[in-house]
Amino acid sequence: MQRYSYYLNLQRKPVINLKENAIILYSVTLSRIFIRYFMAEIFYPRTIFQHLAAWCRDLSKPGLVLYGARQTGSTSLVLQVSKNFRQFIHMDLKEPADMELFRKAGSITNFLDTLFLLKSINPAGRSILIFFDGVSREPQIAALAEEIIILYPWIRIIISSSLLLPEVPHGFATLFLHPFSFTEFLQARGNKEAIAAFNEIPFPVSGFHNLLALFHQYCLVGGMPAAVRKYVQSGNLISLKPVYEKILEGFFDGISDLFLIRRKKDLLTMTLQNAFLYAGTRIKFNAFGNMVYGSREMAKVFRYLENNMLLGLDYPTTAVKQPVSPDRNKFPRLHMVDTGLVTYFSGIQKQIILASDLNALFEGQVLRHVIGQELLTLNVNTRNELLFWVRDKAQSSAELDFILEFEDLVIPIVVKSGEPGRLRSLHQFIDEAPHPYAVRLYAGNVNIRKTTTLKGKPFYLLSLPYFLACRIREHLKGFIRYVGD
Numbered sequence: 001m002q003r004y005s006y007y008l009n010l011q012r013k014p015v016i017n018l019k020e021n022a023i024i025l026y027s028v029t030l031s032r033i034f035i036r037y038f039m040a041e042i043f044y045p046r047t048i049f050q051h052l053a054a055w056c057r058d059l060s061k062p063g064l065v066l067y068g069a070r071q072t073g074s075t076s077l078v079l080q081v082s083k084n085f086r087q088f089i090h091m092d093l094k095e096p097a098d099m100e101l102f103r104k105a106g107s108i109t110n111f112l113d114t115l116f117l118l119k120s121i122n123p124a125g126r127s128i129l130i131f132f133d134g135v136s137r138e139p140q141i142a143a144l145a146e147e148i149i150i151l152y153p154w155i156r157i158i159i160s161s162s163l164l165l166p167e168v169p170h171g172f173a174t175l176f177l178h179p180f181s182f183t184e185f186l187q188a189r190g191n192k193e194a195i196a197a198f199n200e201i202p203f204p205v206s207g208f209h210n211l212l213a214l215f216h217q218y219c220l221v222g223g224m225p226a227a228v229r230k231y232v233q234s235g236n237l238i239s240l241k242p243v244y245e246k247i248l249e250g251f252f253d254g255i256s257d258l259f260l261i262r263r264k265k266d267l268l269t270m271t272l273q274n275a276f277l278y279a280g281t282r283i284k285f286n287a288f289g290n291m292v293y294g295s296r297e298m299a300k301v302f303r304y305l306e307n308n309m310l311l312g313l314d315y316p317t318t319a320v321k322q323p324v325s326p327d328r329n330k331f332p333r334l335h336m337v338d339t340g341l342v343t344y345f346s347g348i349q350k351q352i353i354l355a356s357d358l359n360a361l362f363e364g365q366v367l368r369h370v371i372g373q374e375l376l377t378l379n380v381n382t383r384n385e386l387l388f389w390v391r392d393k394a395q396s397s398a399e400l401d402f403i404l405e406f407e408d409l410v411i412p413i414v415v416k417s418g419e420p421g422r423l424r425s426l427h428q429f430i431d432e433a434p435h436p437y438a439v440r441l442y443a444g445n446v447n448i449r450k451t452t453t454l455k456g457k458p459f460y461l462l463s464l465p466y467f468l469a470c471r472i473r474e475h476l477k478g479f480i481r482y483v484g485d
Contacts, residue, residue: 044180044188044228046077048380051175056084056156061173062149063157065142065165067383068177069309069337070254071247073225074160077177078131085156086127089119093134093141102138108147129156136163136308137257146170162254164307164383174381179223179338181377181470182215188228189214198467201474203446208465212443215467219370220352222340237349244344248273251310267293271301275311276345279336280369311336314372314385317403318392320433321410324403326387335386339370357443358466359417367466368401368415371441374469375402391428398425404439406476413439415466427453437480441466448479 055064068074082088091098101118105111115130116123130148135141145157146169159172168174180188186195194214197207221231227243255268274289285298293301305311312335315326336342343349343366351361358367372386389412391398402413412429426438436459447463462479464472 044184044225044232046073046177046184047181047377048077048175048177049080051380052077052081053084055173055175056081058173061171062153062155063145063159063169063172065168065172065174066158066160066177067164067174067309068160068162069179070162071224071226071250072177072179072337074177075133076225078133078158078160081158082129082131085129087121087125087129089115089121089128089130091115091130091132093132093137099138102141102144105144108144108151111144112148112152126154128154129158132157132159135159135161135165136254139163139165142169146172162308164309176380176383178377178380179340179373180225180228181223181374182218182467183470185218185221185223185228186214188232198471201478203465203468203475205445208445211467212465216352216355216358219339219358219366220343220349222338222343223373224338224340227340240340240344244341247341248345254308267297267301268304271298272305272310273345275305275334276336276342278334279339279342279346280333280365280372282331282333284331309337312376312386314388316388316390316399318390319410320389320429322405322408324387324405324410326385327390330390333386333388335369335372335376339366339373342366342369357417359415359443364401364415367441371415371466371469372402375404375472377470378473389425389429391425398428400425400429404472406473409435409437411437411439411476413441413472415441417442417444424454427455430459431455431457436460437476437483438462439464439472439476441469446475448483450483 055061066074066078079090082090091102093099093102101114112123115121121128132141132145139161142159142165145159148155149157149171183198186198191214194207194210197204198211200207220237221227221240224243224247226247227240230239230243231237251272252269255265270291271288274291278289285295285302287293288298291298302311302313306313313332314335315328315332316330317324317326319325343352348362348366352358352366355361358364358370361367375386376384378384387403389400389403390396400412401415404411404413410433412426412433414423414426416423423440430436430438430453436457438459438461440461440463442463443466444463445465449461449463450458451461452458460479460483462475464475468475
């Protein structure tokens with residue numbers, strides 16, 4: 001079967017360089033004020049900008065909860081969005097004065113009167129955005145924000161939080177901010193040739209080696225905004241050491257802000273430090289990291305770190321068709337907030353620099369983690385949970401790296417090199433699935449192959465270079481349409 005023929009029926013989309021053509025790219029989604037600000041700053045664009053701009057236009061949801069782990073850039077994003085409004089109030093809850101104002105709020109009317117006076121805001125002017133920055137320090141502010149938009153629906157409110165709220169306030173939309181994706185990393189670097197190749201359909205063979213090398217750089221640098229910014233400026237990894245240390249220190253400070261009990265703080269920070277080594281692997285809570293704590297106590301620690309979005313616990317499923325639900329009675333896989341932090345704090349940067357295929361390193365652990373990070377960026381409206389598949393059979397060791405719900409199908413994804421005939425777990429999934437489609441992510445070019453499982457069931461395998469993980473949906477559309485004809 002021809003390698004790229006399934007792409008030929010797809011319409012090629014023009015590739016636009018974000019830094020030079022920001023007005024063209026965002027003319028549909030961003031207001032004129034937002035575009036003027038963006039062009040003036042020419043800073044690193046984020047995909048979530050489009051969703052924030054859509055919220056600015058959607059008057060049915062006066063409020064927005066912007067979730068994101070600490071230091072993923074929520075404050076700078078909102079400061080850019082604020083240019084859409086004539087009047088802007090930034091309530092920085094790290095500042096004692098702003099925190100004191102909230103604690104002495106009293107009635108909603110008195111609070112707003114005081115706030116407008118201190119921030120020099122004219123309420124008659126309307127077009128007001130209030131930003132409560134760092135609500136995880138005072139989750140009760142979410143209730144205050146809900147009351148404000150009920151009484152004054154013409155006021156728009158964004159609250160940022162690194163802590164999952166017990167419930168989303170009424171009248172609030174939600175968005176989830178992740179570290180930079182590989183797409184955003186390429187845009188920040190401003191490599192026109194790489195961006196053009198990455199976005200082209202069909203993917204050009206000539207762009208493979210360049211993008212593979214850039215993806216390996218991304219695995220080393222990661223997607224934390226401070227690290228990306230420093231790397232773009234300096235061009236070397238050595239300069240990132242103090243950046244990573246400061247990021248981790250910021251995570252620890254966040255834990256210290258919320259806990260006065262020394263023992264609990266120490267256990268949380270120790271668990272977080274140890275967790276980097278286990279990123280991308282299945283874990284047991286009991287005696288995790290050789291610490292002397294049982295399952296119950298460690299489960300609480302991991303739940304806290306997960307609620308603060310510093311890590312994720314991804315549980316397997318045995319489903320091969322929708323609906324899909326995780327089995328929380330099985331051991332979870334650990335996903336950390338960022339792969340760059342994983343490679344640095346695990347001490348494996350040198351191995352990645354020398355690698356030509358990340359599948360060959362640590363049984364694919366790092367590659368599995370970074371692909372998980374890419375898949376999480378596919379949906380910013382809800383908190384995604386990475387799902388992987390295990391066989392629903394006692395004594396079975398069959399396990400697939402990921403599954404992806406695509407339209408009405410559950411697509412199996414393997415992160416492995418080698419011949420399709422050796423992918424035994426994939427064969428077992430296909431034998432049970434009601435469709436014949438599968439995806440492999442590997443260090444090779446795009447390829448489609450019709451093959452059979454060990455039991456003789458025919459299926460189609462789409463092999464993609466692993467740096468295209470966050471474009472998997474676009475490639476699946478053409479693949480399924482082609483082999484289905």
